[in-house]
């Protein structure tokens with residue numbers, strides 16, 4: 001199987017939990033598309049640039065014998081968004097588009 005890192009964009013249909021709690025889950029296969037976990041980067045949204053980062057959280061949703069991590073991008077005020085698109089820009093920053 002190819003492990004080539006996608007150049008994106010990262011498109012994600014949001015769950016109600018992501019909408020409510022203000023985050024976008026980043027699937028493990030897509031980690032390479034983003035800066036390293038915990039490293040701050042610039043995220044453009046609606047013409048504004050804000051600091052963002054990928055967070056890792058330990059999780060046991062597959063049972064206590066299968067601990068793993070979930071990765072997320074915090075995005076406050078998602079409102080009634082149904083889908084987000086994260087694109088990589090020249091210069092190492094990223095852009096977020098929210099679809100309703």
Ligand SMILES: [Zn+2]
Nearest residue numbers: 059060061062
């Ligand atoms: Zn889990």
